[in-house]
Amino acid sequence: PQGQANRWIKRMGQPQHIVVTKFSDPDCLKRLEGCIQFGNPMLIENIGEETDPAVEPVLLRQTFKKGNTVMIKLGEAIVEYQQDFRFFMTTKLRNPHYLPEVAVKVTLLNFMITQVGLQDQLLNIVVEKERPDLAEEKARLVVEGAENKEQLEHTENKILDVLSSSQGNILDDEQAVQILSASKQLSNEIAEKQKVAETTELKIDQARLAYVPVAHKTAILFFCIADLANIDPMYQYSLPFFINLFKSAIDKSEQSSVIEKRISILNDFFMAMLYKNICRSLFEQHKLLFSFLLAMRVQIEFGEVQMEDYRFLMTGGISLDEPPPRPADWIPDRFWSELFRLSRLSDKYEPLLSSFQKEMEAWKTIYDSSDPMGIMRDQEKKPGSMKELGYFQDLLVLRCVRPDRVLPAILGYVAGTLGEKFVKPPPFDIAGSYADSSNVAPLIFVLSPGSDPSSALNMFARDKGKVILSLSLGQGQGPKA
Numbered sequence: 001p002q003g004q005a006n007r008w009i010k011r012m013g014q015p016q017h018i019v020v021t022k023f024s025d026p027d028c029l030k031r032l033e034g035c036i037q038f039g040n041p042m043l044i045e046n047i048g049e050e051t052d053p054a055v056e057p058v059l060l061r062q063t064f065k066k067g068n069t070v071m072i073k074l075g076e077a078i079v080e081y082q083q084d085f086r087f088f089m090t091t092k093l094r095n096p097h098y099l100p101e102v103a104v105k106v107t108l109l110n111f112m113i114t115q116v117g118l119q120d121q122l123l124n125i126v127v128e129k130e131r132p133d134l135a136e137e138k139a140r141l142v143v144e145g146a147e148n149k150e151q152l153e154h155t156e157n158k159i160l161d162v163l164s165s166s167q168g169n170i171l172d173d174e175q176a177v178q179i180l181s182a183s184k185q186l187s188n189e190i191a192e193k194q195k196v197a198e199t200t201e202l203k204i205d206q207a208r209l210a211y212v213p214v215a216h217k218t219a220i221l222f223f224c225i226a227d228l229a230n231i232d233p234m235y236q237y238s239l240p241f242f243i244n245l246f247k248s249a250i251d252k253s254e255q256s257s258v259i260e261k262r263i264s265i266l267n268d269f270f271m272a273m274l275y276k277n278i279c280r281s282l283f284e285q286h287k288l289l290f291s292f293l294l295a296m297r298v299q300i301e302f303g304e305v306q307m308e309d310y311r312f313l314m315t316g317g318i319s320l321d322e323p324p325p326r327p328a329d330w331i332p333d334r335f336w337s338e339l340f341r342l343s344r345l346s347d348k349y350e351p352l353l354s355s356f357q358k359e360m361e362a363w364k365t366i367y368d369s370s371d372p373m374g375i376m377r378d379q380e381k382k383p384g385s386m387k388e389l390g391y392f393q394d395l396l397v398l399r400c401v402r403p404d405r406v407l408p409a410i411l412g413y414v415a416g417t418l419g420e421k422f423v424k425p426p427p428f429d430i431a432g433s434y435a436d437s438s439n440v441a442p443l444i445f446v447l448s449p450g451s452d453p454s455s456a457l458n459m460f461a462r463d464k465g466k467v468i469l470s471l472s473l474g475q476g477q478g479p480k481a
Contacts, residue, residue: 013041033077036085275421284425335401339353430460
């Protein structure tokens with residue numbers, strides 16, 4: 001989904017002149033024939049969940065011998081099969097389901113980025129931007145280390161060559177003694193260089209570690225926006241978009257010589273910048289959901305919210321046991337059964353049910369109140385069994401008692417956790433969108449009935465001194481576009 005496999009395969013196949021095509025290209029089969037004949041690797045991009053029947057002979061390796069030559073039949077053509085030929089196929093589908101008959105013909109590799117892998121990439125980016133001296137030194141040491149290893153291997157091969165070709169007593173062979181002596185000296189020099197390089201690399205890695213909190217939190221945020229595709233398939237954001245946004249945040253955020261302060265500024269600035277950018281492409285009803293998702297992902301990752309609590313808030317829990325009888329008629333069945341399931345979730349919730357009879361008056365006040373969360377957050381008014389519970393755990397209790405007030409309470413929770421700006425989505429801003437776009441990233445307006453951004457767009461173009469060329473797509477307009 002992030003195009004990593006494509007980039008890796010293209011880079012790997014460059015020396016062999018890799019050919020890149022799609023099944024939809026009219027000359028796809030002709031190019032495949034050429035690659036098989038001349039032994040060039042081939043990459044077919046953007047395949048779906050089924051492969052084209054025309055490439056079946058290649059996938060099944062249906063080769064045969066004609067004389068001393070290995071051949072393969074592709075459609076009507078019979079071509080010579082070079083053993084150097086390599087065949088790759090990639091998909092952009094997030095979670096493809098390949099049937100067994102497809103899976104047995106190919107080797108499936110999942111290139112979906114992991115949080116640890118992305119964290120390493122982001123760490124390299126932030127260090128490169130913040131401390132270019134460290135990044136250059138690290139790159140130089142990697143190259144130097146590879147060269148030293150190569151020299152050492154060359155020296156070892158030379159020694160072995162001298163020992164194998166020497167006749168009689170090796171000490172009588174002056175040239176062999178000189179080669180061995182020079183090799184020993186070179187070997188000692190390389191060993192010294194490696195020691196210095198290892199010490200320097202250790203210092204660089206320690207300096208890099210200071211930026212791990214930035215890379216860690218940023219990686220969490222990427223997987224947060226990746227989850228939005230589960231809400232609507234339109235909400236799919238590429239890794240290059242995310243990384244470019246991160247680089248932009250590093251450049252635009254306030255600088256500080258105190259590294260702890262700089263990390264805090266960078267984390268806050270990027271999170272706000274990401275929120276603004278993503279909100280532009282979300283439907284109104286999903287904006288609060290995105291804010292809540294941001295808060296949850298970060299808090300679960302840092303251990304501030306337990307996964308079992310989060311799951312209960314989402315589902316209401318599961319229990320096979322029947323709850324005890326309700327102690328009063330005003331208590332709805334749903335209220336009582338969910339509170340029973342919550343009391344079984346963890347020891348800290350157990351007193352909610354066991355002390356309910358004694359604290360029934362306080363519970364009745366919460367149930368009847370227009371602002372139940374306000375009472376639950378008040379240490380003097382809340383039931384004694386809730387005294388030890390935190391803000392998020394109060395939301396779980398609220399779900400049981402007054403599910404109709406959960407949404408406003410979540411608004412308050414997100415505002416208290418992330419800040420007010422994360423519950424007040426920014427209005428659409430053409431100037432901001434234009435500033436974040438580039439000549440290879442178009443702005444696409446998804447219009448709802450009654451909305452027309454053309455007047456605002458034309459006004460903005462006039463302010464910028466630009467001319468807008470309008471074109472309505474339809475029959476015969478393709479070449480003009």
